[in-house]
Amino acid sequence: MEHAGRLSPDSITGAEDEARAAAETAARRSYGKLLAYLAAQTRDVAAAEDALAEAFARALADWPKSGVPRQPEAWLLTAARRKAIDARRRRKSAAAGETHLAMIVAELAEAAEERREIPDRRLALMFACAHPAIDAAVRAPLILQCVLGLDAAAIASAFLVAPATMAQRLVRAKTKIREAGIPFRVPEREALAERLDAVLDAIYATFAEGWADPAGADPKRRDLAGEAIWLGRLVAELLPDAPEALGLLALMLHAEARRGARRDEAGRYVPLGEQDIGRWNKALIAEADAVLARAQVLRSIGRFQLEAAVQSAHAARRHLGRSDWPAIVTLYEALLQMTGSPVVAVNRAAAIAEAQSPAAGLAALDAIAADPRIAEYQPYWAARAALLARLGDRERADQAYALAIGLETDPALRDFLERRRAALSAP
């Protein structure tokens, strides 16, 4: 907050700052918890959001005067609930029905409940947001809005969607939750794994959007990777026996550990194999490996655990001097069997090139050349170009680099590929 030029006395400014900071801390830590609790009964997310927004506004007005309450979360919940009841009463008074007395009884019961710890229903809220009845593309934005309180404009810019479009999608999804009767509930055991996948996919999509800005130039996107890790930690904490939730957290932590090493001082792209180990975050790597070890004890392998294990094998360069390529080939083979993804197939071929020979890697790439999904996939052409260059086939390497450059959107990566391409003709 700007202090310079303020006319109000310092003491008031200080109290305002403190109140604002307390409200912001409470917002960050409690927003999702309060929203989940308020919306769980009515399934009316939009109404709960409105009530909570008014409660936060009141906190900013009241706290500087009356001081920050001892239990800010409970204060906010009471204020929000009063707003929600007011709104309900306004709606109800138009339509005859519930008597005033019944409403007072309900209010008293709710007030009594408030004195106890506010139950954490954020996980149930996330399952509602990632319900199969909700359009897959809006699940991650919906979680960001409901659990973290991000506004539609911030989410829109992070996902490269027009703000009005994003706002409309979010409104539609919340209406569907209410009207279709989507429950706020952690699914039963048999449905849990499948439904948890949708929650984890949404978190990973959030992380990937944040990751797409490696230079950290866009604070909104960089925050998104951090928010995804925060959500990943939350799910892992609330579902400690879900191996894939742990796998996803380990994967994100491994990636985050290398964020700073992805660019050199001049802002140029540095491929994983050439990254300066000194710029890796050792503490995050250690945490990632510990989380992954906890997942593996549960003995139920899945996509995120395998991907995290690949990252762990890369991080092993700290001790081995090089990535554990044979392990990486094995892991990608398991992933390929599980997903059939062409992206995995390209990564597997690149690993084979390192573990065996460039010719073997190229043969693995040739084996998937007919897949129409890779015709416009930049990493396929970049991997192909690099292997052709190592095998001395400059002409075909040059063609492959040209295609890779044409398909890339990140300027830093494009510049890297151009430098590699130029190096082909160097003596």
Add this chain to the structure above:
Amino acid sequence: MKYMLLIYVDEVKGAQVAKEVGVAQMSAPYMAYTEALKKAGVILGGDRLQPTSTATSVKVADGKTKVLNGPYAETKEQLAGYYMIDVPDLDAALSWAARCPGAAHGTIEVRPLWSMQAG
């Protein structure tokens, strides 16, 4: 909440199967399903519909009533029947929809009823 389970199946195929195995054989699973809905205390109603060849569509435009021979829309699968159920939430409705015999060879559209009691 009240939900409609709208059963969409290919009625041409359905008629063929009925010819081969007999109508009784074909409706047995539906009878069992209806019985299960009753036992669970969630059924509000339901019935099978005559094929779309029996359908007549009505529309009033500019004060004139237009009567059209045939269903509202020509689709690959047709509305062949419905159940109306009352269950706590969408997940419960979806699990009943999955048990409906029509789900195995057609599609069950699950739609909440418009309700004024929400909120």
